[in-house]
Amino acid sequence: MSKRIELNDLNIYYGKFHAVKDVNMVIEPRAVTAFIGSSGCGKSTVLRSINRMHEVIDGAYVTGEVLLDGVDLYAPNVDPVRVRRQIGMVFQRPNPFPTMSIRENTLAGARLNNSRLSKSEADELVEKSLRGANLWNEVKDRLDKPGSGLSGGQQQRLCIARAIAVSPDVILMDEPCSALDPISTLAIEDLIKELKETYTVVIVTHNMQQAARVSDSTAFFNLKEHGKPGELIEMGPTEKIFHNPDQKATEDYITGRFG
Ligand SMILES: Nc1ncnc2c1ncn2[C@@H]1O[C@H](COP(=O)(O)OP(=O)(O)OP(=O)(O)O)[C@@H](O)[C@H]1O
Numbered sequence: 001m002s003k004r005i006e007l008n009d010l011n012i013y014y015g016k017f018h019a020v021k022d023v024n025m026v027i028e029p030r031a032v033t034a035f036i037g038s039s040g041c042g043k044s045t046v047l048r049s050i051n052r053m054h055e056v057i058d059g060a061y062v063t064g065e066v067l068l069d070g071v072d073l074y075a076p077n078v079d080p081v082r083v084r085r086q087i088g089m090v091f092q093r094p095n096p097f098p099t100m101s102i103r104e105n106t107l108a109g110a111r112l113n114n115s116r117l118s119k120s121e122a123d124e125l126v127e128k129s130l131r132g133a134n135l136w137n138e139v140k141d142r143l144d145k146p147g148s149g150l151s152g153g154q155q156q157r158l159c160i161a162r163a164i165a166v167s168p169d170v171i172l173m174d175e176p177c178s179a180l181d182p183i184s185t186l187a188i189e190d191l192i193k194e195l196k197e198t199y200t201v202v203i204v205t206h207n208m209q210q211a212a213r214v215s216d217s218t219a220f221f222n223l224k225e226h227g228k229p230g231e232l233i234e235m236g237p238t239e240k241i242f243h244n245p246d247q248k249a250t251e252d253y254i255t256g257r258f259g
Pocket residue numbers: 014017019037038039040041042043044045046057230
């Protein structure tokens with residue numbers, strides 16, 4: 001299940017624009033890795049390159065390697081759709097299919113993989129995925145109601161259930177709590193800590209306390225100058241990055257001196 005990700009000399013471009021430069025990092029399985037850094041330094045771009053999601057943008061491309069347990073996700077024979085199944089993504093704004101029921105939302109990704117799920121297989125998968133997203137008890141009596149009727153925090157957990165239902169190896173989260181209230185945020189943070197038992201989890205967050213609360217490792221990205229590509233400045237155990245970073249730029253960011 002949970003797999004190791006390696007980025008080797010990763011450069012990411014949007015057409016002629018060089019967005020991210022020379023990233024080398026190892027993201028460990030069964031752990032939460034947080035990406036932090038000021039706006040525009042390329043955190044989301046790096047995150048999206050891990051499941052080839054940036055390729056939906058015309059002209060976007062990478063050089064270098066992204067390895068999942070040693071397998072190059074950009075090798076010519078690799079199907080990007082398959083990569084996105086193995087490596088799920090949860091976005092900033094919860095995006096359940098609004099008219100679809102809670103049950104069908106949970107199954108949406110899994111049905112693409114296997115259209116012949118029997119009723120009992122589907123029931124089992126719905127319960128397992130909603131339990132995995134800490135949502136089952138809140139929705140078990142209204143599985144046939146639309147997903148859009150849930151609160152924002154519940155909708156985000158529904159999106160996590162949908163991601164889990166395809167049995168991914170990795171879950172990428174791009175600021176998953178930025179549209180949520182503090183109580184819902186704490187529920188998602190608790191869930192993130194549970195998810196790492198089974199999946200490799202990578203989260204982009206602007207919230208320093210959140211990075212400190214949920215992550216085992218933290219990667220700090222920065223821009224040397226406006227218009228220049230973003231770079232990985234430093235990565236290490238979260239405790240070290242927050243209390244004893246090697247780079248002054250990291251310390252300045254953590255202590256709120258810029259960004
Ligand atoms: N679709 C796109 N087309 C062209 N340039 C883009 C696109 N998406 C992002 N960029 C540029 O790439 C750079 C990195 O953006 P990215 O969104 O990855 O940064 P970020 O660190 O996640 O920022 P934020 O914290 O504000 O979300 C920025 O200069 C941004 O303008």
